[in-house]
Amino acid sequence: MFSFKSNITLTRGSSRNLYLQLCDQVISFIKSGKIPPSTKLPSSRKLSEDLHVHRKTIIAAYDELISQGWIETIPSRGTFVTSSLPLVQPKKFNFSALNNIAKEKSGFSFVTRPHLLRKLNAKNSLETLIIDDGIPDHRLAPNEEIGRIYRNITKKSYHKNLLTYGSIYGNTELRNNLVSYLNETRGLNVSMDNILITRGSQMGIYLASQLLLTNKNRIITGSTNYMTADNTFTEAGGIIEQVPTDNDGLDTIAVEKICKIKKISAVYVTSHHHHPTTVTLSAKRRMHLLQLAQQYNFAIIEDDYDYDFHYSNSPILPLASNDTNGNVIYIGGFTKIIAPALRIGYLIAPKDFVDEAARLRRIIDRQGDTILEQTLAQMIHTGDIQKHCNKVVKIYKARRDLFCLLLKEKLDNYFDFEVPKGGMAVWVTLNKAYNWDIICSKAKAVQLEVTPDWRRYDNDNSGHNGIRMGFASLNEEEIHEAINRLVTVFEKL
Amino acid sequence: MFSFKSNITLTRGSSRNLYLQLCDQVISFIKSGKIPPSTKLPSSRKLSEDLHVHRKTIIAAYDELISQGWIETIPSRGTFVTSSLPLVQPKKFNFSALNNIAKEKSGFSFVTRPHLLRKLNAKNSLETLIIDDGIPDHRLAPNEEIGRIYRNITKKSYHKNLLTYGSIYGNTELRNNLVSYLNETRGLNVSMDNILITRGSQMGIYLASQLLLTNKNRIITGSTNYMTADNTFTEAGGIIEQVPTDNDGLDTIAVEKICKIKKISAVYVTSHHHHPTTVTLSAKRRMHLLQLAQQYNFAIIEDDYDYDFHYSNSPILPLASNDTNGNVIYIGGFTKIIAPALRIGYLIAPKDFVDEAARLRRIIDRQGDTILEQTLAQMIHTGDIQKHCNKVVKIYKARRDLFCLLLKEKLDNYFDFEVPKGGMAVWVTLNKAYNWDIICSKAKAVQLEVTPDWRRYDNDNSGHNGIRMGFASLNEEEIHEAINRLVTVFEKL
Structure with a gap:
């Protein structure tokens, strides 16, 4: 029988809370099969005595x-490891084999593709307000600090060599600092060899698509999905297979059904909060x-675009943290934390895949902006990024709360939504008696722009009537005003 | 008969020299057919009287x-328009038609591609010296100035909106300033609609290749060519057709022969100085x-990577300046002037092509670094870029002169070369009695690295024994030392 007392080690004074250390270890024992499904866990009182920590920590x-x-928890019986968890055995995945599939790209005409360009430059002034689909408030960006550090780097003569051709994998100091940062915050277990610095998550998706999806290779996505990702897959020559999504995220039974009859090269998943509906992929x-x-x-392209923005519990660790087999290509970035225009992200994958991606990146734009990368490396090292992240998460949480409160109070008859656990947007379903076209057009008359194009969330014309409403880029005054304007729109219908 | 007096207008006090204004206009009249081939030009004395400028200007x-x-000039007869110039009639090129060719990408395995990564970070100290293949000296980069302007931008609250999502075409102020800058320095006649800001020339080559060369479309290049460009074409799915190059650059008769039997989508040309051999494509x-x-x-992809570096005459205007038909995609950048790591370039093309390229760019990395782009916009506006360019061109000219002088004085028995009119490298042919492998290996023993990989210049194994020797990244002391070490290599053979 598994002994919690002898297997769990909690370190006081670590940068990770005691209760999270306990979670990490229990999860890892569950994943490795050391604590099998349906195992009864010790009571919180017993475990707090065994581990010499306060009972509140265990709870x-x-x-x-x-x-x-x-x-x-099973009432009046106790707490158990979830019975339905499948087991995963460590095995090495061969990316090269996948990669050697002859590459031939499918037809894709840019001319016929819907225009994606969004005019996001308009100010969120009280003149015109924009309810976007969930982007950060650039007014919170640490611009002065970035400018100061950037300049200091350019002044140091020993940084002169940052100005010539650098590594196609990205700035070494940044990669090095990212190893610790990601292992600590995401529960990953990666080294420098697994990291390629990209220009934001989007370049990660592009590189992965170009390497995996040529020759009409198949990729599975949710039947509502992040539209730019879908466009990137199609452009690479991939064929998209859709599976339904529900409150637990992507339907993996449906994934399995497809795998049984077709060769699948990749599954794209925004596991932390499914884009666009914001639900979390369940542990099972x-x-x-x-x-x-x-x-x-197959490869899992895990786009963890808003891992840093969670407001209720601690974030659910990414799939990449459970990946003993080397199947996961983990993609993330700093554009949401810092500013959309400062495009630094990363692609985490087995070394051979990172090498391929770096060689492709070389012919796309040679390398990143080494001074900006060095700036970010310093900000991670000093902890400034983490501090900034904590600051904006508090602000966004307050904005989410206010936005959802007002939406419930004032527009309950028209909208259906769940308060999202994180992220920058609420998935709002309009009562089917109404039509977004009419609402958006009436909103414009009261200087309110509602989400760039609601159809992007329903490419299949299923008529779900849902859109993302971003709350993060509006301050409290603007949220009040935006909801008031939306109320007048419905009142005048 | 053509009247020079009534057709030529020279403006004193313009930023372009009088003699260059005269050149521009004569060239444009020749191109338009107003001054036909074999026309006798007025004597310099006559023209100086007609135009009221000093005779030296005419000469x-x-x-x-x-x-x-x-x-x-034909001795004892006078000066004539070159008799063999072909004529070009204005006609509109249809990029969309070309683009609608079904796109299917050819097989290309990154795994089997030779590694291109060059370790360029090693210092050019007196410990180890590197004769590279022609890269700028990053020690001359205006790093402090860039840092200062960058920081000032981040301090201005009205620049905060640079931090959110911006145009996929690039920073508007930069595009606007580039219109004047390029029209003035390159004799172009373009507007904002024709400019896409890229991350250096390489991204321009990548975008053009992805849009033109899928589905095994054919591109013509020189039989020695810039290797990274060739790799980019192949990766896009294109098939390369080679034509010979000689002292006048790409053999256009050979281009014509291929066009007669095969559908060609594009010709890639480094017209100003052919890469690698540094020769200029003749006017004819x-x-x-x-x-x-x-x-x-077909489209002409004109990669004008070193337009700014010319030491003898004024630079030959790019093909793009003669392009009345909309065939030319003109690619350039600032990485060579400022610093390789500050990756800002541009792609100039007809509006429909620029629109396509911007949409592709959107899914690659969304957009450029707007603060850096704004920094460059300001430096162009204030003329700082032009001043910096003049400064480094003087330095590189002196380095070219010294490098070629020492090469001639000390290694004449081993090498054959012409002094290049511009650029950052000399095309040096090793006496065929010797072998680069041996030279490079012996050089390493005296702490001298000679060019990253000589084979890259002879992919066809023709045995021409030529390589590029870069002089720009070495200061005078280092040039003396490098040549001395090379001399010891040959002495000890």
């Missing part, structure tokens, strides 16, 4: 594990997806 | 036109190539 950890779906489905990736030999 | 202009191949061939592009409906 916080159990709450966290319940919210992530790893354990479940996470494990199932990893198991399928191993069984059917 | 300088005629010298320039002769060096560019537009006119020729320029006109011929434009005529062929019109006749056979």
Whole structure:
């Protein structure tokens, strides 16, 4: 029988809270099979005595594990490891084999593609307000600090060599600091060899698509999905297979059904908060997806675009943190934390895949902006990024709360939504008696722009009537005003 | 008969020299057919009287036109428009039609591609010296000035909106300033609609290749060519057709022969100084190539990577300045002037092509670094870029002179070369009694690295024994030392 007392080690004074350390270890024991499904967990009182920590720490950890779906409480019986978790056995995935599939790209005409360009430069002034689809408030960006550090770097003669051709993998100091940062914040276990610095998440998606999806290779996405990602897959020559999504995210049973009849090269997943509906991929489905990736030999492109923005529990660790087999290409970036225009992101993958991606990147734009990369490296090292992140998360949480409160109070008859656990947008479903075209057009008359194009969320014309409403880029005054204007729109219908 | 007196207008006090104004206008009249081939030009004395300028101005202009191949002197008869110039009639090129060709990309395995990564970070100290293949000296980069302007931008609250999502075409102020800058320095006649800001020339080559070369479309290049460009074409799915190059650059007769039997989508040309051999495409061939592009409906990808670096005459205007038909995609950048790591370049093309390229760019990395782009916009506006360019051109000219002098004085028995008119490298042919492998390996023993990989210049194994030797990144002391070490290599053979 598994002994918590002898297997769990908690370190006081670590940068990671005690209760999160406990979660990390319990999850890793569940994943490795050391604590099998349906195992009864010790009571919080017993475990607090065994581990010499306060009982509140144990309760916080159990709450966290319940919210992530790893354990479940059965009334009057106790707390158990979730019975339905599938197991994943470590095995090495061969990217080169996948990659050697002859590459031939499918037809894709830019001319016929819908224009994606959004005019996002308009100010969120009280003149015209924009409810976007969930972008950061650039007014919160640490611009002066970035400018100061950037300049200091250019003044140091020993940084002169940053100005000549540098590594196609990105600035070494940034990659080095990212190793610690990501391993600590995301529960990853990666080294320098696994990191390629990109220009934001989008370049990560582009590189992965170009390497995996040529020759009409198939990729599975949710039946509502981030439209720019879909465009990137199609441009690379890939064929998209859709599976339904529900409150637990991507339907992995549907993924399995497709895998049984077709060769699948990749599955794209925004596991933390599904884009656009903001739901989280459940622990059960996470494990199932990893198991399928191993069984059917496909890559998981995990786009963790808003890992840093969670307001209720601690964030659910990415699939990449569970990936013992090397199937996951983990993509993230700093554009949402810092500013959309400062495009630095990363692609994390097995070394051979990172090498391929770097060689492709070389012919796209040679390398990143080394001074900006060095600036970010310093900000991670000093902890400035983490401080800034904590600051904006508090602000965005307050904005989410206010936005959802007002939406509920004033527009309950028209909209259906759940308060999102994180991110920058609420998934709002309009009562089917109404039509977004009319609402958006009437809104314009009261100087309110509602989301760039609602149809982008319903490419299949399923008529779900849902859109993303971004709350993060509006301050409290603007949120009040935006909701008031929306109220007048419905009143005048 | 053509009247120079009534057709030529010279403006004193313009930022362009009088003699260059005269050149520009004579060239444009030759190109338009108003001054036909074999026309006798007025004597310099006569023209100086007609135009009320000093005779030296006329002589300088005629010298320039002769060096560019537009006119020729026939002893004891006079000066004539070159007899063999072909004529080009204005006609609109249809990029969309070309683009609608079904796109299917050819097989290209990154795994089997030779590694291109060059370790260029090593210092050019007296410890180890590197004779590279022609890169700028990053020690001359205006780093402090860039840092200062960058920081000032981040301090201005009205620049905060640079931090959110911006135009996929690039910073508006930069595009606007580039219109004047390029029209003035390159003799172009473009507007904002024709400019896409890229991350250096390489991204321009990548975008053009991805839009033109899918589905095994054919591109013509020189039989020695810039290797990274060749790799970019192949990666896009294109098929390369080679034509010979000689002292006048790309053999356009050979281009015509291919066009007669095969559909060609594009011709890639580094017209100012052919890469790698540094020769200039003659005026006759320029006109011929434009005529062929019109006749056979192909795009010319003109990579003008070192337009700014010319040491003898004024630079020959790019093909793009002669392009009345819209066939030319003109690619350039600031990485060579400022610093390789500050990756800002541009792609100039007809509006429909620029629109396509911008949409592709959107899914690659969304947009450029707007603060850096704004920094450059300001430096162009204040003329700082031009001043910096003048400064480094003087330094590189002195380095070229010294490098070639020492090469001639000390290594004449081993090497054959012409002094290049511009650029950052000399095309040096090693006496065929010797072998680069041995030379490079012996050089390493005396702490001298000679060019990253000589084979890159001879992919066809023709045995021409030529390599590029870069002089720009070494200061005078380092040039003396490098040549001395090379001398010891040959002495010890």
